[in-house]
Amino acid sequence: MSAAALPGRPARRRYRLRRTVVEAGSIGLGIALLIWSLLPVYNMFLVALDPEEGEIEFDGNIWPSDPSLDGFRDVVTQEARYLEDFWHQLGNSLYIGLFTMALTVLVGSLASFAVGRMRLSKASLLTNAALLTYAIPASLLIVPYYAIMHTYGLSDNLWAVIAAQVTFATPFAVLILQLYSNLVPFEFDDAARVDGASVPQIYLRIYLPLMTPALAVVAIYALLLAWNDYLYQAVLLSVRNMTVSMTQGQLFEDVDAPWNAMMAAGILYMLPPVALLFALRRYVVASLTIASVKG
Amino acid sequence: MSSTQPVLTARYPATAKGPGGSLGRRRLRGPELRWAIAFVLPYAALFLAFVVYPFGYALWMAGRPALYAELMSDPLYLSTVVNTVLFVAVGVNVKMFLALLLSGFFLRRRWWIKALLVPFILPWLIATAQACVSFHWMLIDQRGLLDGLLSALFGIDGPIWFNDRGLAFGWNVAAYIWKWLPFWTVIFIAARMTIPRDVYDAAEVDGATGVRRFAHVTFPLLANLYLICTLVSTLWMLGDFTTVYLVSGGAPALSTEVLATLGYHYAFETAKPALGMAAVMSALPVLIPVAIVLMRRLQTNEVQL
Numbered sequence: 136m137s138a139a140a141l142p143g144r145p146a147r148r149r150y151r152l153r154r155t156v157v158e159a160g161s162i163g164l165g166i167a168l169l170i171w172s173l174l175p176v177y178n179m180f181l182v183a184l185d186p187e188e189g190e191i192e193f194d195g196n197i198w199p200s201d202p203s204l205d206g207f208r209d210v211v212t213q214e215a216r217y218l219e220d221f222w223h224q225l226g227n228s229l230y231i232g233l234f235t236m237a238l239t240v241l242v243g244s245l246a247s248f249a250v251g252r253m254r255l256s257k258a259s260l261l262t263n264a265a266l267l268t269y270a271i272p273a274s275l276l277i278v279p280y281y282a283i284m285h286t287y288g289l290s291d292n293l294w295a296v297i298a299a300q301v302t303f304a305t306p307f308a309v310l311i312l313q314l315y316s317n318l319v320p321f322e323f324d325d326a327a328r329v330d331g332a333s334v335p336q337i338y339l340r341i342y343l344p345l346m347t348p349a350l351a352v353v354a355i356y357a358l359l360l361a362w363n364d365y366l367y368q369a370v371l372l373s374v375r376n377m378t379v380s381m382t383q384g385q386l387f388e389d390v391d392a393p394w395n396a397m398m399a400a401g402i403l404y405m406l407p408p409v410a411l412l413f414a415l416r417r418y419v420v421a422s423l424t425i426a427s428v429k430g
Numbered sequence: 431m432s433s434t435q436p437v438l439t440a441r442y443p444a445t446a447k448g449p450g451g452s453l454g455r456r457r458l459r460g461p462e463l464r465w466a467i468a469f470v471l472p473y474a475a476l477f478l479a480f481v482v483y484p485f486g487y488a489l490w491m492a493g494r495p496a497l498y499a500e501l502m503s504d505p506l507y508l509s510t511v512v513n514t515v516l517f518v519a520v521g522v523n524v525k526m527f528l529a530l531l532l533s534g535f536f537l538r539r540r541w542w543i544k545a546l547l548v549p550f551i552l553p554w555l556i557a558t559a560q561a562c563v564s565f566h567w568m569l570i571d572q573r574g575l576l577d578g579l580l581s582a583l584f585g586i587d588g589p590i591w592f593n594d595r596g597l598a599f600g601w602n603v604a605a606y607i608w609k610w611l612p613f614w615t616v617i618f619i620a621a622r623m624t625i626p627r628d629v630y631d632a633a634e635v636d637g638a639t640g641v642r643r644f645a646h647v648t649f650p651l652l653a654n655l656y657l658i659c660t661l662v663s664t665l666w667m668l669g670d671f672t673t674v675y676l677v678s679g680g681a682p683a684l685s686t687e688v689l690a691t692l693g694y695h696y697a698f699e700t701a702k703p704a705l706g707m708a709a710v711m712s713a714l715p716v717l718i719p720v721a722i723v724l725m726r727r728l729q730t731n732e733v734q735l
Binding site for chain 2: 165171177179196197246253261270271276278279305310333362363380384394401402
């Protein structure tokens, strides 16, 4: 220790050398990470910017030799095969995503309010149910879902997908909201009750406003879950109710699909979540901290 | 299981404390009880209709022992089980360990490291299906970007990735890690940020820096979170369908399938739903212990830093 406390010349040189090595190492790592993260994204643009339909997109090109926005134009004007109804498909994706988001927030916040703020007896039953659902990987239930949606009269219905997504998003919502609601003092509720507020009033006027950051995270989670889903949409919906996610399933059906347009559609498809996350980034950081400390 | 205690709420007695007569402490009566039940009802209905019923249906479908005899005699099933175990074991552990290391890297005080976080998080924001298709095209033999790069930079002919079981499998794992590494890194960054500065100062006084600080200070503090995240990630990866389905598509010749895609293959491509269900249900012996450990951890652990 004493040698480090009073650095002599060789120690200082060694220190400087070590610093240089660490700096060089982290720059190298940074470059590697940048390439790793962006290569598949770059590939999406490479394919999307290709002017021609057909197989020409894949020619060992590492640079868009003749970049054009044809792919994007074909998407927007709905002229590409499989994307004749692009706006309708995007509408379906949005419909599923937004309703999944709204219902998850509603059902999750109602349940966690009753359990966390009202201390319903046997509440542990509900949180255990939530934990159990959280532990079941969604894709493992696709076969029975296909069957029961038929029983419920929801085959080839967007609501079948919404029901499935809400089911798998709510457990996370309940857990996060529970954790967060424990940080909000109970005195607020008590004061409101003394003033004669009813239960729905406490829920609407006190609970929801105070829980905004956690609700934002739940909303993002639910939307991204629905937005990222491929399997449930592909199985539960038919071509009539196609979503943008489902179009990617043409991969093995039709190699000659207009992939420049399909990739362009994929790039457009990734904009809404990026915008949403950017708009709500403050809440995301806050709640990730909560989630990681408490969970 | 000692699950009768109020879960999660019991873990924070200090914050959840109100005066003796608070709303939270009394037994619910009359209209309040009715409201509470009304509030829980949507979730309960959802749980019964879309978890209990399908799960029961699945158990009933996959209940016949003959199905498992059929699975056992299918070499495709056996190789799929091996794939699944490797896929999850390699994928989860490599990803979590990298995430833990990278979270330390991203906390270095350099402006360019902060800026790097933006492109690094991008994979998490890209829809899974599109990202996987991009991986697929990137690796599609000599016409793909990766082999194009290999020949341009090093003048070598890259392999035909999806013709080799090991390479195709490796890319499935890599694509999954690519997609989910940012998410777990951000979780660990957030956790590391909550470690008080004075803990590190004290460690430095005691001579713990660099690797020693990581091994004796940072990691022990994050160990519990690390375990929970590993378990959650195991469950997610076990249930992952899209990556394998769209990156390798099981190529070559269904040799890189995992249980989730095999179940789909049996149920929807060869029209044997019961067999597909049985294939998926055979993951339960792994799934249940992981889920139980996870539930216990989440219930009883005082995760405090």
